[in-house]
Amino acid sequence: MAGPSPAPTARRLEGRVVIATHNPGKLREMRDLLGPFGVDAVSAGELGLPEPEETGTTFAENAAIKARAATVSGWPALADDSGICVDALDGAPGIFSARWGGPAKDFAAAMARIDAELSRRGIGRDRARTGHFVSALVVAWPDGEDALFEGRVFGDLVWPPRGGQGFGYDPMFRPEGLAQTFGELSAEAKHGIDWTKAAAGGEPPALSHRARAFVSLARSCLGL
Template sequence: MRDPSLDRLVIATHNAGKLAEFRELLKPHGVTVLSAGELGLPEPDETGTTFAANARLKAQAAAQGAGLPALADDSGLCVEALDGAPGLFSARWAGPDKDFTGAMARIEALLAERGASTPDARRAHFTAALALVWPDGRVEAVEGRVDGTIVTPPRGRQGFGYDPAFLPDGHDRTFGEMSSEEKHGLPADGGEALSHRARAFQMLSRRLFGA
């Protein structure tokens, strides 16, 4: 039986792109979605040393501030040739102005310095950790990942963040060239979704909604 406490859910983000993705993912479940930004809740300091820890910090802060269950995501791009950078600092690499064009250029410059010119040398993955926290302290946590390569120049204007520079394995278009449905749509046949966030959401959805 579905938990009635999940009829209203706070998404612990001030990022419009992430909020839009979560609204689409939750729409089939009839959940009323609010956001930390809309509620005027502050963004907590992300002091965790893992994606999972930061997701839990954000969800806990939103759940306490709103008095409602809160879902948080902490995600990032990890480039193997850069020792996993930008990783936990993916958003910070874009600076206060959210300049991901500059952040992608920084990645490319560092890859060039290391002579990473072949696809094998430009391996990367996106990771998304999700934490759902209730005001009483209950927690559900999952993590999703998608592997691929860094392309240059970045391609496409869809999505957000580093999407234009990331080519997922088995595809010939970057996340930035894919529609939102292609990127994080949940297959009707129950197969695995494509994006890291959608894969994590699939795991969480099965626990919460049985689908």
């Protein structure tokens, strides 16, 4: 399949946008990010749209699949494909991050699997376990145009997982320079954006991978 364009577009995103997700945690974060721009966000789940099969080999390709599928609504769509990449696991689970939780998307089980796989490779809990989160955001318009924006955050993995904030692998991921995991940080601390720094081009104006990708999107499509 053709991938999304990596070049940001100047096309304005306004009015209503469909967030191509059935994940309430991801929807909540995207609504928080879009809120300052007056964009009305509705999810694919709320519209009863089916989840397309993610057949891509990269985060960008899978985000494009989801965004393009959601444009059947007639509105522009915004999709995120994200996951955690563990260095000692050769980048796994990567694009299969959600699938490591099984059909029920049990992320407690997925985190335990990462811990077990690392231990099996001799990377015990007393060793450095580095990795990073990736977020690929794709905006797709019903006429076929789309654009890609990406963000990353690096850190290490802790065991046992800590904190009940966030979702997914957040409780086991500790970003560089912080003692707290994403699961211990408030929503504002995790994906809040310093808009003054973002408007001035300062880097990084946000902590999370999704917020960093969103800053690039806002500069291109939301008039930042």
